[in-house]
Amino acid sequence: MFEEPSHNDSLLMHLDPRIKIVAVFFFSMVVAILNRIPVLLCAWVLGFLMVFIAKVSLRELVKRLTPVNMLVGFLWLFLPFTFPGKPILYLGTLPVTHEGVLYATKITIKSNAIMLTMIGLVATTSIFTLGHAMHELKVPKKIVHLFFFTYRYIHVMQREYIRLANSMKIRGFRAKSNLHTYKTLAYMIGMILVRSLDRAQRVHNAMLCRGFKGNLYSLKTFSINKRDIVSLVLATAIIIVLGVLEWKTTT
Amino acid sequence: MENNDLTIHLKNITFSYPGCDPVLEKLNIQFQKGSKIGLMGPNGSGKTTLFHIIMGLLKPSAGKIEIFNTPVETENDFRKVREKIGLLFQDADDQLFSPTVLEDVAFGPLNLGKTKSDAMDIAKNTLDFLGLNGFEERITYKLSGGEKKLVSLATVLAMEPEVLLLDEPTSGLDDKTKETIKNVLMSLDLSYILISHEIDFLADITDSIYTLQSGAINYDREIQVHHHVHAHAHGAYEHEHD
């Protein structure tokens, strides 16, 4: 999640990031409240389409979808058995309810559809562009900074981790299940936290020395062109259609 | 009085890190406009600490600081100081934080209120000046140690400071890059204090060398111009002739 996006040259890459954010935001909102399986499937296909247009490699896709689906898999362990409803089959004495299975299926599709569009977004926009676009969209400054610095310091921590891990490696450390290993790992975690904090402080100092007063500026100027407008209209239309499909059958 | 040219004036500065013995004790410095000073001293003698005190990143427990003839105490005072005094950190990893080189170099000018296109021009010119053309879109944390050092210097120079505090600018650099830095510093009309462990380097580009030892500053010597042939092994490395 933390590397810079793959520098592929996709259509989505050149879209105005503000439009991407708005579209993904509303898409996710609508998908979250969708209830009908066929409509959800449509959203899912759309998600795949987005990832396809974004030219995300299969490996990256699998890597990023795995954590979400591990969580979803966990839900499958409980929901079908605990959700009240009509039993459709019994595993031993445990009833599997129709409603439970349906519910779990919906969650699976929903989370995957949303995750797919997010992947499409992140893979085609650098984190910093995202931050600046959020700023342009009048997201409160504090949230944008939180976003920016969280990313920046996760990076710092990752780098401290790599340094420590390397220095342990070159001195022949191999993780086994003994006290020495646990002690070393505990030291390592402690050191990562302390050193990251320290470095974060020094980076902040360096920023102060260069006149940082709480504002981050972007060198990029966003400008909307015809392709952006077409995409915005298209995205809005798709989201509305999804909404309408859902609403038509619930009333 | 000659006080008009007094850029940095430290009076009886005492500083200690929490729970440690004082690093600096009753330290006095008078730094005049236009001077080029070298600062030497053993590891851990407090050179870096001194720079951080001048920039207001560390607060001394006693003593007064005057910069450009104005007393500075609060964070607000130091904000103004930092617009005129640039600090090059000892560890370049601390200095760079933007994803691309161009953005990092433009960060300072933008903070000073320059427009985007001005900041971009300044950044590009500074990079060119340091022979870093073509680095604009490079990712800062994927640069080599020496490249990071040069880009860090660019981020400081881009703010067009009046005074530079350089904390070991040449550590880890090859001879050619060192030469670049030397030429850059000599061609700029700037005052600076330069920390280095390389006496030859200091002798070439500073007017006088001071040493920091046991918490106090000592005037070392006027630079003696002398030529000698480097014929002995390791002649290129730090060494002294007495």
Ligand SMILES: Nc1ncnc2c1ncn2[C@@H]1O[C@H](COP(=O)(O)OP(=O)(O)OP(=O)(O)O)[C@@H](O)[C@H]1O
């Ligand atoms: N954050 C800190 N907390 C406590 N002690 C510190 C801290 N930073 C530095 N020191 C101590 O203060 C003293 C001065 O450190 P400083 O970094 O100023 O030395 P220096 O002269 O720059 O050394 P070097 O030539 O190695 O860069 C050292 O003894 C060091 O151990």
Ligand SMILES: [Mg+2]
């Ligand atoms: Mg130091």
